[in-house]
Amino acid sequence: MLSKKNAIYPEHADVVIIGGGFIGSSVGYWLKTKAGSGLSVIILEKDLSYAKFQNNTSLGTITQHFSLPENIQLAQYSAEFLRNVKLHLNSDTNIEYKPNGHLILASEKYAERLEQNVTIQKEFGVKNELIMPADIKEKYPWINTTDVKLGCISTESEGVFDPEALLKGLVLKSSELGVNYVDAEVTGFDVEQQRDVLMEGVTPGGFRKINKVMYRTKDNEEYAIKFAVCILAASGQSGEVAKLAHIGDGDGLLKIPLPIQQREYDIYNIEDENIKASISTPVIMDTSGLWLQPNTLENNFMCGFTPMSNNSVKELLTDKFYEEIIRPSLSNRYPNFQDHQIKKIRTEFQDCNTYDETGILGPHPYHTNLVIAAGFGKLGCQHAPGIGRAIAESIIDGHYSSIDMTRFGFDRLLVDEPLVEFNVY
Structure with missing residues (x-):
């Protein structure tokens, strides 16, 4: 999708996005649309050929048949986005919406x-x-x-569209706006101890904030990027990536794993x-x-x-x-x-x-600079425009301003309150 060019491996970025699929690329698109050149954004994607997305035509549906208000509103916005996709992305983007x-x-x-x-x-x-x-x-x-x-x-x-064309449009437009796509796989996170941070369930002086993500390129070279905010949008691998930040193998707020498969x-x-x-x-x-x-x-x-x-x-x-x-x-x-x-x-x-079959969206309660956007299943494609916009709002504006996605946060796992989409199919 992206033309081959000399790879750039910067050491710093305002926002690093792990995963360059529908949601990750939508986040990149919206961050750059809202903030422009004032915000540096890097997407780490381990397969920039996007082979697994090719011919995944069953993902290309848009429906509003939901019980959760958030899903209904996301679908309504996606319908508007898809109808006007040539205005939002590029004029040659043809998703064949029917x-x-x-x-x-x-x-x-x-x-x-x-x-x-x-x-x-x-x-x-x-x-x-x-x-x-x-x-x-x-x-x-x-x-x-x-x-x-x-x-x-x-x-x-409601209808059907070409999901591969939508993904290509998001990737190309994000890149055009200044998002740097890096063909690499995440291998870990680096942390820094912050003794002045007090958090419930954490020993005073023991809080450790993630501030760097390490990754390996196709040439087997190791690099690290220091970031302010990291977005975890690695689809089915999100749970494994979360483990690299000790989510699921720690104590207190780190005890519960990210249940994404x-x-x-x-x-x-x-x-x-x-x-x-x-x-x-x-x-x-x-x-x-x-x-x-x-x-x-x-x-x-x-x-x-x-x-x-x-x-x-x-x-x-x-x-x-x-x-x-x-x-x-x-x-x-x-x-x-x-x-x-x-x-x-x-x-x-x-x-x-696997917890409640509903997507998880928002910052992790311990790693508050790690924003999760995963677990949306088949809806990840159709909801991507609205999810990307929501994350951009939360980072740039400090809150959700279009659709309140608070209930989709990780906190529901801590209090064991599933958010279930009660549909009939």
């Missing part, structure tokens, strides 16, 4: 929850409407609605002459966890499974999981489905917060 919308299918068990969610969404101005099974069947005759109690279809600001899941392609995807065909989310996404370029569908919190990472990639979970769900919802019409096309990656 306003397909989303269709949510709820069984008897989840129908009440769907109604509750729609009530919350309408309080924030979301344009959607509840739809009965008979109406769903009339509009989409290839969907089996016998076990569907209620549906909800969006009418505005990488989750891999398979994506399948469906081809059926009786089911044709068009620009008006919505993304379909099922209470079984099955999702169906139109691939209008090939006039067919992609599908996958939204994993539950009790699904292990390895479990999602087994033939047994396909045979016992995905295949029965497909056969039930789409009776025309046949084995020979579905094939695995790739394995995709996302980060997951």
Whole structure:
């Protein structure tokens, strides 16, 4: 994505961002947009080829079907950002946004929850409407609605887009604004003892502040950068990077680990002459966890499974999981489905917060100059514009001014108060 040039390894930066994916690059973009040349920003990304992001097309959806107000507001802002992406980024950024919308299918068990969610969404101005099974069947005759109690279809600001094009646009614009991308892997942090800092649970005079991040380049050279603020946006590796700052292996505020893991899941392609995807065909989310996404370029569908919190990472990639979970769900919802019409096309990656499946955003309670932005899973792509803006506001303005993201902070782990997105899929 970035043209090759002589690498620059500065020793100081105002802000160092670990991870140059959707969220990390969005943070860089917003910091430089708000502060300009007055703020030096470096992004450490261990794979500037972005190979793992290539063809991850299932990430390219935008929906507002949430129960948490913060997620609804982030999605609303992302919809505005994506519609005007050529103004925000560069004029040649083409994310191929298509306003397909989303269709949510709820069984008897989840129908009440769907109604509750729609009530919350309408309080924030979301344009959607509840739809009965008979109406769903009339509009989409290839969907089996016998076990569907209620549906909800969006009418505005939802659809699909090219996530790789969005990432490229964020990276190129951030670089153009002055963000320095460094192709390197973080190996550790350096600390300095601050005897004048008093913190609950910390022995007086024993506070140790992280002030440098060490990293190794592709040429196996070791460097260090001194920073004022560090952003941890390393996706599925964020938990491991946090351990380098002794998060999870210390005492007091350092006792609780950052519960972020990488989750891999398979994506399948469906081809059926009786089911044709068009620009008006919505993304379909099922209470079984099955999702169906139109691939209008090939006039067919992609599908996958939204994993539950009790699904292990390895479990999602087994033939047994396909045979016992995905295949029965497909056969039930789409009776025309046949084995020979579905094939695995790739394995995709996302980060997951194993504590409550909701992203973690904000400073660590001990390392207050380490801002965490990880665990958003599939939402990390669609929420990236709003997350980046929120972090930039907190650093430059000292507070969230657009969307209050306080509840997404690490502190909820300390007091054991999960922040759960109660969706029906």
